[in-house]
Amino acid sequence: MSIEQEIKQTKPFHSSNEKAIINVIYTNNWLYLHHNKLLKKYGLSLQQYNVLRILNGQNGEPLTINSIIDRMLDKMSNASRLVDKLFLRDYVTRVENKADRRACDVAITNAGRTAILEVEKELIDLQNSMSNLTDTEAEKLSDLLDAMRGK
Numbered sequence: 001m002s003i004e005q006e007i008k009q010t011k012p013f014h015s016s017n018e019k020a021i022i023n024v025i026y027t028n029n030w031l032y033l034h035h036n037k038l039l040k041k042y043g044l045s046l047q048q049y050n051v052l053r054i055l056n057g058q059n060g061e062p063l064t065i066n067s068i069i070d071r072m073l074d075k076m077s078n079a080s081r082l083v084d085k086l087f088l089r090d091y092v093t094r095v096e097n098k099a100d101r102r103a104c105d106v107a108i109t110n111a112g113r114t115a116i117l118e119v120e121k122e123l124i125d126l127q128n129s130m131s132n133l134t135d136t137e138a139e140k141l142s143d144l145l146d147a148m149r150g151k
Contacts, residue, residue: 020148031130038126042119047077048086052116055092055108062105064097091115 003009003023013019032046039049054071055063063071069079083106086092091112097103108116133141 034126034130035123038122039119042115044119047072047074048082049116049119050074051079051082051086052091052108052112055106056113056116058107060107062095062107064103064105066103068106086112
């Protein structure tokens with residue numbers, strides 16, 4: 001279904017760029033809704049999952065909160081609060097940074113790794129079921145989105 005049909009657009013967009021931007025926003029919200037619904041089953045928010053995903057990619061090496069913030073998809077998230085919630089669930093550890101006492105080193109725990117593995121199995125199934133794109137098309141889309149951001 002076209003974006004015009006999805007949002008019941010009755011008049012043409014002012015430009016192809018406007019149409020593309022509206023389509024990106026609409027699709028982002030569509031993806032967010034589906035991912036959020038899946039993550040809710042595990043008691044995780046999309047932002048908490050993002051923190052776990054970042055830490056899991058560190059192969060056991062801790063990161064400071066500021067390093068996590070630099071890598072987050074949602075730059076408006078309160079990473080300290082997210083880490084606190086994950087800490088309470090034993091998904092991460094927090095240790096005072098030896099080089100900077102104002103900083104805190106955060107690492108994923110075995111419980112956090114287990115949780116992210118379970119979530120990722122379902123996320124892969126969800127992403128595969130939601131995508132009507134070939135690998136080549138998905139790569140092209142990613143390149144176009146990078147170009148849109150001027151990268």
